[in-house]
Amino acid sequence: xxxxLHIFSCRAAAxxxxxxxxxxxxxxxxxxxxxxxxxxSMCRYMNSQFEIIEAALRKLGxxxxxxxxxxxxxxEARERLKSCLK
Amino acid sequence: xxxxxxxxATTPASSVSPPPVDxxxxxxxxxxxxxxxxxVPDHNIAEDIVQxxxxxxxAAQGKFNGQCAFSTWLVGILKHKVVDYFRAQxxxxxxxxxxxxxxxxxxxxxxxxxxxxxxxxMTAEQAAESAELSPLIQACLEALPPMQREAIxxxxxxxxxxxxxxxxxxxxxxxxxxxxHRARLRLRNCLEKKGVDQLE
Numbered sequence: 001x002x003x004x005l006h007i008f009s010c011r012a013a014a015x016x017x018x019x020x021x022x023x024x025x026x027x028x029x030x031x032x033x034x035x036x037x038x039x040x041s042m043c044r045y046m047n048s049q050f051e052i053i054e055a056a057l058r059k060l061g062x063x064x065x066x067x068x069x070x071x072x073x074x075x076e077a078r079e080r081l082k083s084c085l086k
Numbered sequence: 087x088x089x090x091x092x093x094x095a096t097t098p099a100s101s102v103s104p105p106p107v108d109x110x111x112x113x114x115x116x117x118x119x120x121x122x123x124x125x126v127p128d129h130n131i132a133e134d135i136v137q138x139x140x141x142x143x144x145a146a147q148g149k150f151n152g153q154c155a156f157s158t159w160l161v162g163i164l165k166h167k168v169v170d171y172f173r174a175q176x177x178x179x180x181x182x183x184x185x186x187x188x189x190x191x192x193x194x195x196x197x198x199x200x201x202x203x204x205x206x207x208m209t210a211e212q213a214a215e216s217a218e219l220s221p222l223i224q225a226c227l228e229a230l231p232p233m234q235r236e237a238i239x240x241x242x243x244x245x246x247x248x249x250x251x252x253x254x255x256x257x258x259x260x261x262x263x264x265x266x267h268r269a270r271l272r273l274r275n276c277l278e279k280k281g282v283d284q285l286e
Contacts, residue, residue, distance in 0.1 A: 010197055023263060048206065056213045057223065061124075061239075061242070080133075081115060085141070
């Protein structure tokens with residue numbers, strides 16, 4: 001999928017940078033990705049954005065402990081659930 | 087942050103019996119619902135999953151041994167119910183994935199960005215604590231195609247290894263990587279459109 005001749009396109013760099021976060025990239029791809037990132041500021045921004053997105057998703061994934069008025073069970077849903085548990 | 091009177095999140099470790107059933111919905115319904123709605127962005131489905139969780143907890147309450155907070159125990163059951171839902175959505179294993187036109191349109195024929203990514207001001211450390219970012223990323227998650235959303239929710243929100251996610255969603259590793267890659271690019275694009283680059 002990663003032909004070294006094509007990795008210097010941003011499209012291929014984006015794919016490699018994303019995959020690197022889920023799996024180990026072959027050495028050749030790691031090197032070509034690093035070379036691309038060294039010369040392409042746009043893809044460097046993308047790469048740090050991936051990191052920001054991961055941090056934000058992990059935060060979102062933590063079970064909430066405090067109240068949030070915007071997202072709560074509706075009164076009807078509460079009543080329905082209560083009758084269900086009787 | 088926590089408001090124990092509204093939603094008691096802890097049960098004394100010494101107590102081995104769960105709180106009375108008639109307090110569950112008021113005390114824990116909100117926590118369970120918020121956990122679910124961030125993963126399954128459909129209110130009716132989320133409510134159904136919360137209901138299934140509470141019913142399962144009712145049947146299994148004898149197994150609660152007080153070693154963790156009751157809310158933690160409930161969330162443990164809920165996690166399984168959410169995964170069951172994802173799994174049910176994937177009864178028919180997808181042999182191949184359709185093209186993602188949105189992702190394709192991010193690059194031109196030469197593979198260059200059509201809209202250059204901007205520098206975002208926040209760091210990953212700031213993102214991990216940012217209250218402003220959460221609703222934006224949640225809205226962007228909701229906009230993802232379902233398979234991409236489920237893949238990224240399990241992989242990153244639930245922090246599961248890629249091979250675990252493959253098993254649950256019955257996907258090949260290659261297809262999972264494609265879904266995750268597309269999801270990451272779509273989230274990036276969506277967040278930038280919402281002005282995340284200006285957040286600090």
